[in-house]
Amino acid sequence: MDNDLMIETRGLTKAFGDLVAVNGLDLRVRKGRIHGFVGPNGAGKTTTMKMLIGSIRGTAGEAFVNGHPAGSVEARRSLGYSPERPSFYWDMTAWDYLVYMSRLSGMGQAAAEKRTKELLVWLDLGRFYNARVGGFSAGMKQRLSLAQAMAHQPQLLILDEPTANLDPDGRMSLMEKLLQLRREQSLTIFISSHILPELEQLVDAVTLIEKGRTVAEDSVETLEQEVTLDRYLLKTTNNEAILAALQGEPCIQGIHLDEKGFIHLRSSDLAALQKRVIDAVVRSDVLIEHFGREQASLQDIYLRTMGKER
Ligand SMILES: Nc1ncnc2c1ncn2[C@@H]1O[C@H](COP(=O)(O)OP(=O)(O)OP(=O)(O)O)[C@@H](O)[C@H]1O
Numbered sequence: 001m002d003n004d005l006m007i008e009t010r011g012l013t014k015a016f017g018d019l020v021a022v023n024g025l026d027l028r029v030r031k032g033r034i035h036g037f038v039g040p041n042g043a044g045k046t047t048t049m050k051m052l053i054g055s056i057r058g059t060a061g062e063a064f065v066n067g068h069p070a071g072s073v074e075a076r077r078s079l080g081y082s083p084e085r086p087s088f089y090w091d092m093t094a095w096d097y098l099v100y101m102s103r104l105s106g107m108g109q110a111a112a113e114k115r116t117k118e119l120l121v122w123l124d125l126g127r128f129y130n131a132r133v134g135g136f137s138a139g140m141k142q143r144l145s146l147a148q149a150m151a152h153q154p155q156l157l158i159l160d161e162p163t164a165n166l167d168p169d170g171r172m173s174l175m176e177k178l179l180q181l182r183r184e185q186s187l188t189i190f191i192s193s194h195i196l197p198e199l200e201q202l203v204d205a206v207t208l209i210e211k212g213r214t215v216a217e218d219s220v221e222t223l224e225q226e227v228t229l230d231r232y233l234l235k236t237t238n239n240e241a242i243l244a245a246l247q248g249e250p251c252i253q254g255i256h257l258d259e260k261g262f263i264h265l266r267s268s269d270l271a272a273l274q275k276r277v278i279d280a281v282v283r284s285d286v287l288i289e290h291f292g293r294e295q296a297s298l299q300d301i302y303l304r305t306m307g308k309e310r
């Protein structure tokens with residue numbers, strides 16, 4: 001057991017009849033990090049999270065939270081969970097709901113009230129403490145769901161697509177809160193999202209899954225470097241001519257022109273690529289406006305690992 005890990009799974013598997021939703025997953029989430037969990041619809045993210053919180057049991061493998069078997073009292077105490085589609089007691093006020101959820105997590109009445117006040121203020125919901133949850137906007141509901149996850153001051157937050165349905169302002173403010181939690185309280189946050197440019201700003205490390213299996217897991221920088229290694233951007237005064245001239249070169253594994261006027265090149269042999277590009281430029285009598293490595297994004301990593309790159 002590695003003491004630096006907040007979440008560790010080994011061969012974690014969940015089958016629903018014939019359908020294997022999670023297939024031998026080995027997850028390693030380090031303490032104090034924000035760790036992204038990314039994959040297409042149906043990849044098994046929510047199912048994995050449900051096994052980690054202990055609401056469903058795996059059919060094979062092991063899962064540990066903060067060193068304790070997932071589902072045990074100690075593991076549950078360590079974590080707070082905000083589900084994909086939060087459901088509330090719609091008739092309750094935000095105040096009553098949070099006090100109730102805090103009491104459920106084992107707090108006394110006075111402590112629950114103190115914590116509720118703290119959380120409502122911190123999440124900018126203080127003015128709405130007496131309003132019914134049913135009338136809340138999507139952003140307010142999401143913040144309330146985060147508040148209930150945090151009621152008992154867990155060391156780990158498991159957040160299933162917390163920014164889906166939020167407008168850009170709502171996303172920004174939620175992201176700032178999460179960064180603040182890591183910075184000031186060293187909380188570990190395990191977060192799934194489909195909004196990759198946003199996740200990229202937030203996470204230290206990321207796990208990509210597809211069909212219940214890990215396809216990549218590392219720090220974002222390392223993954224980006226791996227993707228960047230063989231990728232180049234070229235812009236010339238006549239891209240069409242250069243594109244035609246470079247088409248079919250053996251040292252180029254991929255080439256396409258984007259709508260911003262950049263030629264994207266993939267090559268594992270930079271020296272050969274440079275020579276071919278210069279030959280083509282001279283022959284076609286055009287000028288190079290830009291030639292350099294392409295800066296990869298999390299989106300590029302995703303497309304590449306999911307085998308959808310061009
Ligand atoms: N209770 C269930 N019974 C049967 N199949 C299920 C059940 N829950 C999930 N599945 C299936 O397991 C697979 C993984 O689903 P899961 O909800 O974990 O995916 P996800 O990665 O969270 O997807 P999304 O991005 O759409 O939220 C899907 O094929 C889904 O249909």
Ligand SMILES: [Mg+2]
Nearest residue numbers: 045046047084
């Ligand atoms: Mg899901």
